[in-house]
Amino acid sequence: MSSSVQPKRVRKTPEARRAEIVAAAAAVALTEGLECITMRRMADELAVRPGLISHYFPVAEELVAEAFGSAATAELEELLPADPAAGRPVERLARFFSLTAGERYDGMSRLWLNARHLSRFRDGLRERVGHQEARWRDRLTGVISAGVAAGEFRTEDPAFTAIHLLVVLDGLSAHANTDRGDPSERSAAVANLAVSTAERELRLPAGALRTRPENLRPAPPATD
Numbered sequence: 444m445s446s447s448v449q450p451k452r453v454r455k456t457p458e459a460r461r462a463e464i465v466a467a468a469a470a471v472a473l474t475e476g477l478e479c480i481t482m483r484r485m486a487d488e489l490a491v492r493p494g495l496i497s498h499y500f501p502v503a504e505e506l507v508a509e510a511f512g513s514a515a516t517a518e519l520e521e522l523l524p525a526d527p528a529a530g531r532p533v534e535r536l537a538r539f540f541s542l543t544a545g546e547r548y549d550g551m552s553r554l555w556l557n558a559r560h561l562s563r564f565r566d567g568l569r570e571r572v573g574h575q576e577a578r579w580r581d582r583l584t585g586v587i588s589a590g591v592a593a594g595e596f597r598t599e600d601p602a603f604t605a606i607h608l609l610v611v612l613d614g615l616s617a618h619a620n621t622d623r624g625d626p627s628e629r630s631a632a633v634a635n636l637a638v639s640t641a642e643r644e645l646r647l648p649a650g651a652l653r654t655r656p657e658n659l660r661p662a663p664p665a666t667d
Contacts, residue, residue: 533647611640
């Protein structure tokens with residue numbers, strides 16, 4: 444005789460429910476765009492009533508900003524972890540550039556373009572985009588500064604160099620997301636523009652940031 448007793452449903456804590464909503468919204472943002480985040484859409488995604496979504500996010504724009512922030516934070520921690528145990532500065536930078544060539548990064552670059560465009564009209568999103576840009580600048584500046592202190596990099600202004608590299612990466616992202624040609628036919632010079640710029644600006648030998656991280660060694664002192 445089969446039992447008709449249904450398993451007891453476990454009520455999620457407010458923190459867990461809110462995190463679930465944000466994670467689902469971030470997934471929609473990455474695959475379809477921030478415009479697709481609505482109360483109804485998120486309710487359908489999570490099989491709940493729209494009222495539950497609006498309980499945590501009374502205004503949809505708050506959820507849009509939070510979704511972008513969640514996705515951008517995850518990207519930062521994956522590509523350029525703050526933990527110094529992640530390796531020497533030159534290893535961390537080499538790993539960073541190797542990951543920026545992957546499909547996941549292409550998806551995030553599209554989301555950044557999407558967020559920057561929409562932020563022109565949405566105050567909450569504009570504030571979140573600015574916050575995430577500042578986090579990226581600070582994180583990359585910190586890695587470069589640590590490399591200078593360790594004698595691995597040479598630059599007079601780590602903060603300016605960090606901004607220079609991020610601008611190049613942003614430009615490459617815009618190019619990749621508007622180019623209708625076959626990505627496999629993209630020239631190596633264009634594909635490696637960011638890493639070659641980093642090697643030049645940090646006074647590293649050509650190819651130093653394209654070597655497997657475990658094989659990297661500090662660059663010899665510059666003679667200029």
